[in-house]
Amino acid sequence: AQSVTQPDIHITVSEGASLELRCNYSYGATPYLFWYVQSPGQGLQLLLKYFSGDTLVQGIKGFEAEFKRSQSSFNLRKPSVHWSDAAEYFCAVGTLGGATNKLIFGTGTLLAVQP
Amino acid sequence: EAEVAQSPRYKITEKSQAVAFWCDPISGHATLYWYRQILGQGPELLVQFQDESVVDDSQLPKDRFSAERLKGVDSTLKIQPAELGDSAMYLCASSSPTSGGTDTQYFGPGTRLTVL
Numbered sequence: 001a002q003s004v005t006q007p008d009i010h011i012t013v014s015e016g017a018s019l020e021l022r023c024n025y026s027y028g029a030t031p032y033l034f035w036y037v038q039s040p041g042q043g044l045q046l047l048l049k050y051f052s053g054d055t056l057v058q059g060i061k062g063f064e065a066e067f068k069r070s071q072s073s074f075n076l077r078k079p080s081v082h083w084s085d086a087a088e089y090f091c092a093v094g095t096l097g098g099a100t101n102k103l104i105f106g107t108g109t110l111l112a113v114q115p
Numbered sequence: 116e117a118e119v120a121q122s123p124r125y126k127i128t129e130k131s132q133a134v135a136f137w138c139d140p141i142s143g144h145a146t147l148y149w150y151r152q153i154l155g156q157g158p159e160l161l162v163q164f165q166d167e168s169v170v171d172d173s174q175l176p177k178d179r180f181s182a183e184r185l186k187g188v189d190s191t192l193k194i195q196p197a198e199l200g201d202s203a204m205y206l207c208a209s210s211s212p213t214s215g216g217t218d219t220q221y222f223g224p225g226t227r228l229t230v231l
Binding site: 046049090106 | 157158159171218
């Protein structure tokens with residue numbers, strides 16, 4: 001069965017520091033992988049996605065993620081965090097084509113940014 | 116930039132009452148999804164529409180939840196009767212297939228439901 005694990009429930013970093021949020025997935029075929037961000041009381045905004053090709057993908061707001069098939073991981077990174085990055089981050093895996101395209105989400109990582 | 120619209124943004128209701136949520140997807144998106152997000156968890160799919168047809172409602176509690184997309188555009192999700200455990204954020208998303216059969220889901224702002 002498909003699943004996504006985000007091992008870190010809560011992370012605190014200082015403004016300007018680098019960030020890495022971990023994501024591990026379980027999926028039998030080639031995965032679609034996504035990172036979404038959610039501000040309090042808001043919907044989800046797509047940060048980036050991986051479908052195929054280059055395993056390092058660039059997203060909005062200076063985020064990037066690297067797909068590592070051997071580790072079943074899709075970790076999100078940012079070299080320098082801004083206070084406005086404080087939010088909850090969700091990793092998700094999607095099915096490849098077909099009639100349904102359900103996203104399976106992890107439980108999220110809540111990011112706090114210290115001044 | 117086109118967005119998914121949802122209303123209301125917030126809804127407070129009492130147990131056993133009926134509630135309804137509305138979603139208007141991005142124009143031209145044939146696929147529409149309703150997700151439920153319990154506080155502290157990731158969203159879980161309730162129902163998926165392709166145009167006006169349901170393609171996945173395996174996680175929809177059909178004894179009390181119903182969803183429709185009559186003209187293949189906007190959609191309504193209804194709960195009757197509401198229970199305390201239904202308190203959650205209800206998110207609508209839409210997508211349109213790109214080349215290769217892949218698609219990206221775009222989410223609306225959600226409806227926060229509180230059942231008292």
